[in-house]
Amino acid sequence: MRIGIYGYGNLGKGVELAIRQNPDMELFGVFTRRDPASLQLMTEGAKAYAAKDIEQYKDDIDVLIICGGSATDLPVMTPALAKHFNVIDSFDTHADIPAHFARVDEAARAGGKTAAISVGWDPGMFSLNRLYAGCILPDGKDYTFWGKGVSQGHSDAIRRIAGVLDARQYTCPVEAALEAVRSGANPELTTREKHTRLCYVVAEEGADLARIENEIKTMPKYFADYDTTVHFISQEELDRDHKGIPHGGFVIRTGQTGKNGEHKHRIEYSLQLDSNPEFTSSVLVAYARAVYRLNRRGDVGCKTVVDIAPADLSMLSREEILAHML
Amino acid sequence: MRIGIYGYGNLGKGVELAIRQNPDMELFGVFTRRDPASLQLMTEGAKAYAAKDIEQYKDDIDVLIICGGSATDLPVMTPALAKHFNVIDSFDTHADIPAHFARVDEAARAGGKTAAISVGWDPGMFSLNRLYAGCILPDGKDYTFWGKGVSQGHSDAIRRIAGVLDARQYTCPVEAALEAVRSGANPELTTREKHTRLCYVVAEEGADLARIENEIKTMPKYFADYDTTVHFISQEELDRDHKGIPHGGFVIRTGQTGKNGEHKHRIEYSLQLDSNPEFTSSVLVAYARAVYRLNRRGDVGCKTVVDIAPADLSMLSREEILAHML
Numbered sequence: 250m251r252i253g254i255y256g257y258g259n260l261g262k263g264v265e266l267a268i269r270q271n272p273d274m275e276l277f278g279v280f281t282r283r284d285p286a287s288l289q290l291m292t293e294g295a296k297a298y299a300a301k302d303i304e305q306y307k308d309d310i311d312v313l314i315i316c317g318g319s320a321t322d323l324p325v326m327t328p329a330l331a332k333h334f335n336v337i338d339s340f341d342t343h344a345d346i347p348a349h350f351a352r353v354d355e356a357a358r359a360g361g362k363t364a365a366i367s368v369g370w371d372p373g374m375f376s377l378n379r380l381y382a383g384c385i386l387p388d389g390k391d392y393t394f395w396g397k398g399v400s401q402g403h404s405d406a407i408r409r410i411a412g413v414l415d416a417r418q419y420t421c422p423v424e425a426a427l428e429a430v431r432s433g434a435n436p437e438l439t440t441r442e443k444h445t446r447l448c449y450v451v452a453e454e455g456a457d458l459a460r461i462e463n464e465i466k467t468m469p470k471y472f473a474d475y476d477t478t479v480h481f482i483s484q485e486e487l488d489r490d491h492k493g494i495p496h497g498g499f500v501i502r503t504g505q506t507g508k509n510g511e512h513k514h515r516i517e518y519s520l521q522l523d524s525n526p527e528f529t530s531s532v533l534v535a536y537a538r539a540v541y542r543l544n545r546r547g548d549v550g551c552k553t554v555v556d557i558a559p560a561d562l563s564m565l566s567r568e569e570i571l572a573h574m575l
Numbered sequence: 576m577r578i579g580i581y582g583y584g585n586l587g588k589g590v591e592l593a594i595r596q597n598p599d600m601e602l603f604g605v606f607t608r609r610d611p612a613s614l615q616l617m618t619e620g621a622k623a624y625a626a627k628d629i630e631q632y633k634d635d636i637d638v639l640i641i642c643g644g645s646a647t648d649l650p651v652m653t654p655a656l657a658k659h660f661n662v663i664d665s666f667d668t669h670a671d672i673p674a675h676f677a678r679v680d681e682a683a684r685a686g687g688k689t690a691a692i693s694v695g696w697d698p699g700m701f702s703l704n705r706l707y708a709g710c711i712l713p714d715g716k717d718y719t720f721w722g723k724g725v726s727q728g729h730s731d732a733i734r735r736i737a738g739v740l741d742a743r744q745y746t747c748p749v750e751a752a753l754e755a756v757r758s759g760a761n762p763e764l765t766t767r768e769k770h771t772r773l774c775y776v777v778a779e780e781g782a783d784l785a786r787i788e789n790e791i792k793t794m795p796k797y798f799a800d801y802d803t804t805v806h807f808i809s810q811e812e813l814d815r816d817h818k819g820i821p822h823g824g825f826v827i828r829t830g831q832t833g834k835n836g837e838h839k840h841r842i843e844y845s846l847q848l849d850s851n852p853e854f855t856s857s858v859l860v861a862y863a864r865a866v867y868r869l870n871r872r873g874d875v876g877c878k879t880v881v882d883i884a885p886a887d888l889s890m891l892s893r894e895e896i897l898a899h900m901l
Binding site for chain 2 (some may be wrong): 381384465512518528557568570572
């Protein structure tokens with residue numbers, strides 16, 4: 250299976266590394282809007298190409314993994330590329346998934362290609378777990394918690410405040426809320442009760458720290474609805490202690506069965522990730538295998554993780570799965 | 576969707592209760608090898624029938640859920656019934672799954688029917704989670720822990736000892752082993768290090784308790800490889816405190832990504848169940864929906880949980896899933 254990577258940021262680099270762990274795949278090349286000569290790939294034999302030339306390589310690529318941002322890149326890139334390639338993306342603007350799906354589906358069908366969108370961990374593995382748990386325990390309630398992990402969007406929002414040089418924001422689940430959910434009490438939790446926000450901020454020398462802290466804590470949408478803690482630290486400390494991009498979270502469903510709901514059950518799925526982009530990349534690569542197989546079976550159009558049978562992700566044969574994985 | 580239940584023990588009763596939670600299904604009836612008149616169903620309008628007459632009801636049942644034991648019932652029942660009905664079972668003898676699959680597949684194909692075997696939580700949801708996690712983190716290691724929960728097989732083994740009137744055995748995961756696994760240390764764990772066995776035993780009056788305890792603790796396969804604790808209690812205490820059939824467990828995979836495996840990740844799936852048979856029944860009922868849909872699409876033959884796309888389990892439409900579940 251020859252894989253192309255479209256976009257070479259954290260996610261694209263993660264895909265390149267993930268391909269190494271999957272011996273049935275090889276990297277054909279990376280497509281970039283930057284100068285291809287400026288890219289330093291990690292894979293012997295793979296080349297960087299100009300994004301604009303991609304259609305020349307239609308016959309060289311089995312699946313193209315599109316590693317762009319959800320805000321402006323993917324809504325344009327994925328439908329355009331799905332006409333010519335089997336594609337996969339990690340589109341994560343939950344509210345816009347139906348519209349993105351419709352555009353990608355139309356393009357993929359027109360080209361006889363298979364696409365998968367919104368592949369990663371949320372949307373992605375968390376979606377799957379919400380769906381499975383809800384089907385098994387229809388009489389129940391589910392909760393998703395995120396963290397502890399870095400939110401790039403919130404970190405960026407802090408960096409836009411006057412006097413801020415750099416910042417890192419962690420989203421943290423509230424332990425007491427997790428425990429209340431696990432107990433089966435079906436609590437109604439406010440935004441503030443579920444997560445806290447922890448900020449490490451590097452301020453300009455002489456900046457008004459009280460003002461910055463206040464601007465963070467009162468920022469609508471991003472922070473106003475949360476209990477937020479702000480720590481001012483030096484750039485050296487930020488670079489030393491907060492360089493990683495960890496993330497994770499929990500999907501928990503509690504429900505009941507029995508004559509009168511007397512038996513309580515809990516299904517919990519959790520992730521703890523040192524590198525959010527590398528984990529997302531690893532999910533993308535596994536689903537690239539499925540996209541390839543679906544297309545070879547003539548199953549064209551757009552898919553999401555809920556449409557794809559688990560066995561299609563696996564390097565193992567049916568016989569190996571039956572003998573060892575069940 | 577009209578569901579038939581074949582066998583009316585704990586599992587069959589659980590299926591009957593689970594159908595109530597799924598408004599797109601109705602119970603047609605229960606088939607039993609006992610006298611049908613002796614069965615007291617909980618569902619208005621549903622009838623008990625003699626198992627031997629089942630072929631008369633081919634056209635009345637969309638999916639037949641076979642609720643027999645894995646040792647002797649299912650290896651015979653599922654292939655025989657798969658010729659005439661869409662069927663589903665919870666066959667759980669892991670080593671015999673390939674042979675059972677082959678027999679059921681042949682029968683289902685001959686009859687143009689769809690079957691799903693080994694549906695439940697292990698095999699079942701745990702298998703799925705082992706497969707997904709292994710595909711996402713190929714460079715890693717996974718562990719399955721069971722409990723705390725009742726093992727019927729071990730409870731039965733204790734009851735066969737002379738002088739024992741009744742017994743309940745709990746399988747318990749060792750917390751220190753769980754923590755070692757979660758840490759990403761990839762420990763090599765012996766059987767003894769992973770689980771302990773906790774036994775509540777009712778002995779005959781005047782029985783030699785030391786002998787019974789020794790026979791339990793040294794019993795090959797069942798107890799000899801574990802640290803086992805035996806408590807002698809009265810029948811009243813057993814009935815009062817140990818009547819339930821709870822179970823559960825953990826599937827944990829830790830793995831690494833990055834240039835040199837520098838980023839560690841953990842995927843954990845866990846279940847905590849008040850009633851093992853009712854939870855298993857709930858999984859069976861969700862997969863019965865998928866079996867029905869696969870058959871209507873002409874997808875015949877035997878399946879397992881890894882072959883079935885998650886969306887096929889859901890009562891929700893594609894539009895609802897895209898808008899709300901991803």
